[in-house]
Amino acid sequence: MISLTDISFSHADRVIFEDFNLTLNHHEISGILGPSGIGKTTLINLMAGILPLKKGTLQGIVKGDLSYIFQDPRLLPSETVYGNMAFVLKRHYPDPKACREVILRNLTLVGLEESLDRFPDELSGGMKQRLSIARAFATPSHVLFMDEPFKGLDPGLKTQLTAAFKRSYQATRKTVVFVTHDLDEVLALSDRVMVLGSRPARVVATEIIPREAGSLQPLVDLGKIKASLLSHMI
Amino acid sequence: MKTSIINPKTTAMAGGVLWLLLWQTAALVIDQAIYLPAPLEVMKRLVLLLGDPDFFRVLGMTTYRVLVAFGLSVALGVTLGALCGLKPTLEHLFRPLVSLIRSTPVISVIILAIVWLNSTHVPIFTGFLMCFPIIWTSAVSGVRSADPHLVEMAGLYQVRPAGILLKVYLPAALPTLKAGFVSALGLGFKVIAAGEVLALPRFAIGSRLHDAKVYLQIPDLLAWTLFLILLSYVFEQLLDLMLKHFLDRRRSPRYDISD
Numbered sequence: 001m002i003s004l005t006d007i008s009f010s011h012a013d014r015v016i017f018e019d020f021n022l023t024l025n026h027h028e029i030s031g032i033l034g035p036s037g038i039g040k041t042t043l044i045n046l047m048a049g050i051l052p053l054k055k056g057t058l059q060g061i062v063k064g065d066l067s068y069i070f071q072d073p074r075l076l077p078s079e080t081v082y083g084n085m086a087f088v089l090k091r092h093y094p095d096p097k098a099c100r101e102v103i104l105r106n107l108t109l110v111g112l113e114e115s116l117d118r119f120p121d122e123l124s125g126g127m128k129q130r131l132s133i134a135r136a137f138a139t140p141s142h143v144l145f146m147d148e149p150f151k152g153l154d155p156g157l158k159t160q161l162t163a164a165f166k167r168s169y170q171a172t173r174k175t176v177v178f179v180t181h182d183l184d185e186v187l188a189l190s191d192r193v194m195v196l197g198s199r200p201a202r203v204v205a206t207e208i209i210p211r212e213a214g215s216l217q218p219l220v221d222l223g224k225i226k227a228s229l230l231s232h233m234i
Numbered sequence: 235m236k237t238s239i240i241n242p243k244t245t246a247m248a249g250g251v252l253w254l255l256l257w258q259t260a261a262l263v264i265d266q267a268i269y270l271p272a273p274l275e276v277m278k279r280l281v282l283l284l285g286d287p288d289f290f291r292v293l294g295m296t297t298y299r300v301l302v303a304f305g306l307s308v309a310l311g312v313t314l315g316a317l318c319g320l321k322p323t324l325e326h327l328f329r330p331l332v333s334l335i336r337s338t339p340v341i342s343v344i345i346l347a348i349v350w351l352n353s354t355h356v357p358i359f360t361g362f363l364m365c366f367p368i369i370w371t372s373a374v375s376g377v378r379s380a381d382p383h384l385v386e387m388a389g390l391y392q393v394r395p396a397g398i399l400l401k402v403y404l405p406a407a408l409p410t411l412k413a414g415f416v417s418a419l420g421l422g423f424k425v426i427a428a429g430e431v432l433a434l435p436r437f438a439i440g441s442r443l444h445d446a447k448v449y450l451q452i453p454d455l456l457a458w459t460l461f462l463i464l465l466s467y468v469f470e471q472l473l474d475l476m477l478k479h480f481l482d483r484r485r486s487p488r489y490d491i492s493d
Contacts, residue, residue, distance in 0.1 A: 048390060064392045074387040078405040087401055088391040139391060
């Protein structure tokens with residue numbers, strides 16, 4: 001279990017969190033929903049250790065045992081698709097054969113197995129983000145953070161990336177924490193959704209998303225959940 | 235937009251011929267070789283100097299001094315510059331010293347070096363001191379030009395510092411470093427020759443320039459100057475080729491897929 005207890009954080013005289021508490025389950029996809037500027041990115045950056053935690057405690061995350069899918073793919077421009085993967089994986093897989101195997105397996109999951117030799121400027125926006133997904137899942141970490149990874153992409157591309165994400169997720173079952181302001185996105189991916197609201201930010205609603213396949217009931221539930229989440233976001 | 239149909243190489247050659255003609259005309263007008271010898275006379279001296287038994291040794295020793303001074307500047311300038319680029323506190327410590335070196339007149343450095351060192355080491359020391367600030371500055375700004383988001387990503391994924399240096403900082407710094415290296419090398423040849431003129435080591439283009447001045451052998455002076463220009467040009471081209479190889483990501487060392 002990941003737990004944040006009595007977290008306080010301010011930036012430029014603005015109090016973003018004050019005695020903030022949050023609990024997340026391992027091996028689950030936790031979606032954190034909220035309007036722009038509420039502090040979603042700040043929250044996962046505090047959890048990932050990008051921002052220093054000055055007040056409060058964080059438990060359940062080991063430093064260095066994490067992956068991160070950023071809004072922009074953050075790829076090395078002078079390295080190929082393969083090189084970008086090898087850059088982060090060499091440390092975890094010192095045996096070149098094992099490293100190569102992990103890279104190829106994860107690139108195949110996101111459909112980039114034919115693009116090993118291509119450079120980032122030769123890839124489309126969607127391919128870059130798929131590479132970023134493959135890099136995150138190939139890293140043998142237990143926790144994965146995602147900061148609005150599909151922001152600004154067209155619906156077709158979003159569907160493609162969501163499918164790539166799901167394939168990779170099924171193969172690893174990492175603990176995923178992702179933030180977004182897109183209700184449909186959070187419903188499509190999450191097992192549990194938390195809504196951040198008010199200022200300083202706090203969790204104003206939590207919903208569990210039903211995932212039983214082939215049943216009509218979940219669809220009805222999903223509609224209710226969507227309405228409930230929407231009411232907390234307004 | 236109109237595109238010129240004249241080949242740039244043809245224009246450059248025509249320019250060269252024009253300046254040679256102007257030189258020839260000026261030499262004819264002045265008509266005193268002691269002030270300005272004609273181009274042909276200088277060419278004759280150039281060919282004659284090639285037959286000098288010490289010629290290649292003179293050229294070799296000057297080149298050796300330039301390469302040693304340049305190599306030291308690159309080694310120290312890149313290492314210190316990279317560290318200063320990464321740690322602002324270190325940069326604040328070094329910047330006054332580098333600014334002082336940069337503002338010190340070359341002649342003061344040479345005279346001081348003559349007092350401190352032997353004649354062979356004076357040009358090397360001077361060359362090093364003049365090239366170092368250029369390389370240090372380009373290393374500092376090169377490292378600073380690295381994308382902080384990539385550094386952050388590499389840190390989160392626990393990439394080793396050597397990997398971050400090689401794959402994030404170096405590719406970002408290379409274009410700036412290249413400009414610094416090329417101008418430092420060009421300056422190196424000029425400063426080393428100036429140091430040799432005053433320190434007078436036995437085998438040195440600068441010493442030959444000094445002799446030409448003392449004996450008023452102006453064609454010799456110009457011929458040695460041309461050799462110096464040629465050497466500087468050749469090494470700048472070589473450096474440019476080497477750095478282009480590094481800058482060309484498709485030819486630079488990559489992770490081996492067939493591992």
